[in-house]
Amino acid sequence: MLFADAAARIEASARELWPGRTVRLGARIPSVTCYVQNIDVDGRGLVAKVSYLGVSIVSLLRGARGDWPAVRAAQADYVTAPGALVGREAAQLRLMEKVPGLAVCPVAGARNGVLFTGRVLGPTLTDLLIAAPEHSAELLGRVTRSLQPLRFPALPRGAAVPQTPERGIRAVFVRKMRGAAGQLYLRRLGEERIRDGQEREQVRLLLVASVERLMRHRALSQPRCPALIHGDLKPEHLLFPEGADGAPVFLDPGLQYGGECADIAKLLSRTLLHLLATPYPPEAAERALAGIDVFVRAQARTPARAAGAQDLWLRRLVIMWLMDTVNITSSYLSAPAALPLPAPAPDLVGRALALAALVDRGSALLDADRTPMPRLWPRFLDAVRVLVRGETGAAR
Structure with a gap:
C-alpha cells in the first residue's frame, strides 16, 4: 500500500x-x-x-x-x-x-x-574505485577538496541553512541504540534476514557488546568547532559525469553542522561495505585499503592539527566509522523480508557476522588502553584488512 x-x-x-x-x-x-x-x-x-x-x-x-x-x-x-x-x-x-x-x-x-x-549520469565513486583501486587516495582526496567551499561557504549574506541534524551519525546511533528500546531493537535484529539461528544470535551478541562500548565514547564524537558538512556522504551520492579525471557531483545532501571527519567516516564506512559486496580480487581490495590508509593519514596530518588534535581526530573518525557501520547494518538486518534492499545490502546481509566481528574488534581497540590513536589506527586497519581478505574476491 x-x-x-x-x-x-x-x-x-x-x-x-x-x-x-x-x-x-x-x-x-x-x-x-x-x-x-x-x-x-x-x-x-x-x-x-x-x-x-x-x-x-x-x-x-x-x-x-x-x-x-x-x-x-x-x-x-x-x-x-x-x-x-x-x-x-x-x-x-x-x-x-x-x-x-x-x-x-x-x-x-x-x-x-x-x-x-x-538525473545525473556517470560512474559513482564505487565504480571508479573498482576500476582503479590504486587511485583510491587521490579520488577520496578530490571528494574532500570539492567540499571545502561548503565548509567555508561563500553563501549569500544572511542565508539561512536548512539542516538535517537528525540524520547525523551520532544522532541516528543514539536514537536507535539507547536504553531499553535499543536493547529490544538489537535483540530482534535478523529475524527475517538471517535464517541460521546460531549465526543470528552471534551477530546480536557482538553488536550488543560493540554498542555498549561505542555508547561510552559517544560524547567524543561531537566536534568542538562544528562546520557545515554534507551530512550523508556515501559513494552512491557521488557521481563523476566526466569520469575519473572530473569533479564529483553531489546528490542527496543532509546538511548539518558537525565535524568534517563525520563526512569522511560515513564515506569510508560505506566505501568498505561496497568493496565487500563487489566481486573484487583480494589484491585489488588491498590496493584500495592502502589508498584509504594514505588518505586518512594525510587528513589527520593537516598543518592545522597538532599532535594531540591528530589523535583526537583519528579517534573520532574510528568511533563514527563504527557507529555508521552499526547504523546501516542494523537497518538492513531489521528490514522486513518483503522490502527490496539497495545495493550493496543483499550481499552484506550474508556477511553480517563478519561485519559484527569487525565492529566488535574495532570498538574493543578503543577501550583497550591509553595507546595514542596514531598507533591504534594500523591495528584497526588490520582488522578491516582481515575482513576484506575473508570476504572479497576468490576468498568468498
Missing part, C-alpha cells in the same frame, strides 16, 4: 508541476529511508523522492508510526509542514548550487511532499 501510494503521489505531483506534459513512471530505486523512483517528463529523466513522516521505510513497515491508515492521515499534515524532510533537501540543494565550485544535482521541482531532481 505504501509503495502504491508513493507512486501515485509522484505521478499526481508531476502532472501538477508540468501540466500537459507526458509523464511516465520508471523503475523504483530500492532504499531503506525514502521511496525513490525514476520518472520521465517529456523525455527528461528525473528522480522523484517521497519521505513519509521523515522516518525510514523500515521503521514505517515495522509499525513505528502506527498502521497504514494512521500513517496516511499523518502524512497529509506532514507534507505541508515547514520542516518536512524533502522540503529541507530541496532548499539545501538550491543553496549548494550557489556555492562556487560545488556541483550538485539540480532541483527540477517540489510539490505535495515530492522532490524531483535531475
Whole structure:
C-alpha cells in the first residue's frame, strides 16, 4: 500500500508541476529511508523522492508510526509542514548550487511532499574505485577538496541553512541504540534476514557488546568547532559525469553542522561495505585499503592539527566509522523480508557476522588502553584488512 501510494503521489505531483506534459513512471530505486523512483517528463529523466513522516521505510513497515491508515492521515499534515524532510533537501540543494565550485544535482521541482531532481549520469565513486583501486587516495582526496567551499561557504549574506541534524551519525546511533528500546531493537535484529539461528544470535551478541562500548565514547564524537558538512556522504551520492579525471557531483545532501571527519567516516564506512559486496580480487581490495590508509593519514596530518588534535581526530573518525557501520547494518538486518534492499545490502546481509566481528574488534581497540590513536589506527586497519581478505574476491 505504501509503495502504491508513493507512486501515485509522484505521478499526481508531476502532472501538477508540468501540466500537459507526458509523464511516465520508471523503475523504483530500492532504499531503506525514502521511496525513490525514476520518472520521465517529456523525455527528461528525473528522480522523484517521497519521505513519509521523515522516518525510514523500515521503521514505517515495522509499525513505528502506527498502521497504514494512521500513517496516511499523518502524512497529509506532514507534507505541508515547514520542516518536512524533502522540503529541507530541496532548499539545501538550491543553496549548494550557489556555492562556487560545488556541483550538485539540480532541483527540477517540489510539490505535495515530492522532490524531483535531475538525473545525473556517470560512474559513482564505487565504480571508479573498482576500476582503479590504486587511485583510491587521490579520488577520496578530490571528494574532500570539492567540499571545502561548503565548509567555508561563500553563501549569500544572511542565508539561512536548512539542516538535517537528525540524520547525523551520532544522532541516528543514539536514537536507535539507547536504553531499553535499543536493547529490544538489537535483540530482534535478523529475524527475517538471517535464517541460521546460531549465526543470528552471534551477530546480536557482538553488536550488543560493540554498542555498549561505542555508547561510552559517544560524547567524543561531537566536534568542538562544528562546520557545515554534507551530512550523508556515501559513494552512491557521488557521481563523476566526466569520469575519473572530473569533479564529483553531489546528490542527496543532509546538511548539518558537525565535524568534517563525520563526512569522511560515513564515506569510508560505506566505501568498505561496497568493496565487500563487489566481486573484487583480494589484491585489488588491498590496493584500495592502502589508498584509504594514505588518505586518512594525510587528513589527520593537516598543518592545522597538532599532535594531540591528530589523535583526537583519528579517534573520532574510528568511533563514527563504527557507529555508521552499526547504523546501516542494523537497518538492513531489521528490514522486513518483503522490502527490496539497495545495493550493496543483499550481499552484506550474508556477511553480517563478519561485519559484527569487525565492529566488535574495532570498538574493543578503543577501550583497550591509553595507546595514542596514531598507533591504534594500523591495528584497526588490520582488522578491516582481515575482513576484506575473508570476504572479497576468490576468498568468498
